[in-house]
Structures are given as structure tokens and as C-alpha cells.
Amino acid sequence: MSGQAVQLVRRTDDSVVEATLYDGMRPEDLLLVERAWSPERLRLYEQLLQKGVRRDEWPESLHWDWSKKAPELRFLQATGFGIVYDRSWEGVMLTKTAAHVARLAEDKGKPLVYVDYLEVAPWNWRVLPLELHGRFKGIGSVLFREAVKQSIDEGFHGRVGLHALPQAETYYEKVCGMTAIARDPIKQNLLYFEFSRGRAQKFLEEGGAT
């Protein structure tokens, strides 16, 4: 794995901390991520049940399991990125660089970086029904920006595509400036978003979702 310094913001006082963004995560790294995150997922699950929070207000990735995604990393087309602060994985992203092509008219049929999964650590989630606001913010933005950079490094000119969970739709559309294309019946009817070559360039010039 290779690492680079990135900045996260502590929610309690808006102070900036320096973390490390790694690319080239290995399958065993994802096993360690899930080992660290699953007790927190379980704790949140129990609290949500205890408080009688409606299911549609639960964090939508509560059931995810990174250990099941680990085998994906045996493929050349898959890359794992993760952010570490104080020896703790704070966010992880899995991208794919083959078998996905752009759907936007201006880029139709051209390759892009597809963000297969992106998740921040459960202790960084804002779970308002439980009055939890999360430890750090800015993790998703750092990872998304890295997907755009990977697209440029791959020669895809910043083109990125992803299917968003409903709770993240506003973020990708309003904060990142992605274009909503359509709901996808073969992906649990999730809304598919895309970043065009032109939009990606502007995104990076403007500092990108910070």
C-alpha cells in the first residue's frame, strides 16, 4: 500500500487532523476493517431497536460487511482505498476500473471509475434519532475526490459513476455536483449518478466537495 496525507475535521470543535489515505488495500485489510467496525454496527443496531427508531431512518449501510467484499480485490480492475487516523480505519472505498462505461450523452460508452462501495466508519455516522453526530467529517469527500483523481490517473479524464443509497443522493448531487441519470432496476432501484469529463475538471479546480 502507498499512503498520502489527507485532512479530516473533528466534529466536536472543527479542528483539522492529519490522517493517511492508502491505496492498494489488500483483502486482509478489508477483513481487519470489518473486524473493527462490526461491533460498532451491532451496538448501533441494538440502540436503534431499543429506541424504536423507524427502519427508514436507520443508516442504510448498517448491514454492510467488508469481509464479503474482500475477494473482489483479487481482480486487477478493483482498487481499495482507506483512510487511517490513529491506527483506526475511518473510511473505505472500493472502485472498479473495467466493465463500467459512461452513460451521459457527452461521454457515452467511454470508461470510467465506478465507485462500487464507499463507507465511513460507523463511529463517524450522523445518526440523528440517536443524537449521534460522528467523530470526523470530510471522510466521504476525501474518498470521492480520490476516485476522481484515480480516473484521471487511469486516463479516464475524471469520469466517475456510482449508484447512491437514498440517504446519500443529495450529497452526490448537491455537494459533489454529479448528474443523476436514472434509477437502476438491476441495482435495487438505486439512483445512478455520473461525473462527466468536463464536470470532473471543474470539481478538482474548485477544490472538490470540501
Add this chain to the structure above:
Amino acid sequence: MAGKRTMTLNLTGAEMDALEDMSKRKDLSKTAVIRQALRLYQAVDTRLAAGEKLVFEDELEKKKAEVVVL
């Protein structure tokens, strides 16, 4: 993307024409086209080896064809 290695690739004229055409249509460098091809080949081959099938489907014509990969 650290640790890259360089190799020389010998192609026939027809293969080079196809590579250049693909490079233009996909808005990619020729190196990127080759890398994409390798990624796809590996993904397909691994899944076929695991017993899955590769199928092309034409929704309009209601046709499906299994692709055999060597």
C-alpha cells in the same frame, strides 16, 4: 499506481489499426486500452473458471448468446 514495468508489444498492422480505433473511440491512450483489455480478460476468465457463464443479451431481439472465451 506505483511499480509499473515497461514492455515492448509487437502487433500486426490489423491489430494496431484496431488498437488505434479503440483508443480513439474510448478516449484512451493505447496503453490504457491494453490495460483495460487485460483487466476485463482476467475478470471474465476468473469468473468462467469458477463456473459462471458469459452471456450477451439483445433485449430488443429477445436473444441470448453464450460467449466462449479461450
